[in-house]
Amino acid sequence: MMAKQQQIIIKKIKKVQGGGHHGGAWKVAYADFVTAMMAFFLLLWLISVSDKATLQGVAQYFTPTESISDKAGLGFDGGADANIEKGTGAPNAASSSLIYGSPSKGHRVDSARMPSNMSDIERDHFISIMNSIQQSSELKSFADNIQIDITNEGLRIQIMDSDNRPMFKPNTADLQPYMEKIITIIAKMVSTQPNYISISGHTASVKAGSDTGIDFWNISADRANEVRKFMTQKLIDKGQVVKIIGLSDREPFDPKDPFGIKNIRVGITLLNEASITAYQKSVPTKIGS
Structure with a gap:
């Protein structure tokens, strides 16, 4: 009798990969x-x-930017940082208060790209001033005449000519009434800040063959000095101004259009610590008039 043959059973196991209906x-x-x-x-x-x-x-x-909005004004909810002790006007400085946001057009400041020779306190100080300036309704009608930016020297406020609105009487250093209004508001702001200031005058280039007979070096310096005299009569301490510069047409606002009217301007710069001399650093905080 033959032995019973053993049946071999092969079991196939189906492997289910991760996922599927029940995967996680x-x-x-x-x-x-x-x-x-x-x-x-x-x-x-x-x-x-x-x-x-x-x-x-x-x-x-x-928003990645390079300078600040050209819509400027004055609206103090903040002011100088109380930690800034050097420079004229420090005792009158308001406590720091950043005012964020304002309607803006043109150029704005990106704090990360400010000149590296400024301390963090100075940077925050200038940002506070700029944001405060932008809040004003008093100078809205002069938005085309005001440009603010930060240079290696500090916070610069430029007041410039626009169509049908020259800041000075033609070919003179005589201030127009609206120029006096702008300077008055800006001077009130400057007087509360612990910074010395520099004032520069600029003219536009004249096309070849246009013999005006005007010495633009003199008139640019005279205009800067006229702004100084107007500000120091009643608005700021006369010791706060430490520099007057006449630059003629050598630093145009718009290098692509050296004959443009916006090149005719005056710059008022709040100087940072690195831009004042050792003598100025050593004088009393508040300079007597």
């Missing part, structure tokens, strides 16, 4: 999606409850 990877993706949607709706809610000035400040913060 989709849960991670879904969780990320839900988190992103929550963040998005939170952002929408924050935008809906924030005031306009805050939103404009946030927009300005994330």
Whole structure:
């Protein structure tokens, strides 16, 4: 009798790779999606409850820029940083208060790209002043005549000619009435800051063959000095001004158009610590008149 043949059974096991109907990877993706949607709706809610000035400040913060808006004015909710002790006017400095946001056009300042010779205190100080200036309604009608930026010397406020509105009577150093109004408002701001100031005068170039008979070196210096005299009569301490410069047409506002009227201007610069002399650093904080 033959032995009973043994039956061989082969068992196949089906391996299920990760994912499939019961995998967990989709849960991670879904969780990320839900988190992103929550963040998005939170952002929408924050935008809906924030005031306009805050939103404009946030927009300005994330905008890569090189200088500051040319819409300037005066509106003091802040002022100089109380930590700044050197320079004239320090005892009268207001406490620091950054005012974020303002309607802006033209150039703006990106604090990350400010000149490296400024300390953090000076940088914050100038940002505070600039934001304060932007809030004013008093100078809105003169927005085309005012440009503010930061140079290696400090915070520069430039007052320039525009169409049908020269800041000085033609070919003279006589201030126009609206120029006096602008300077008065700016001088009130400057007088409260712990900074010495420099004033520069500029003219536009004259096309070849136009013999005006005017010495533009003299008139640019005379205009800067006229602004100094107007400011120091009643508005600021006369010791606060430490430099008067006449630059003729050698530093045009618009190098591409050296004959343009905006090149005719006066610059008022609040000087930073690195731009004043050792003598000026050694004088008393408040210089007597």
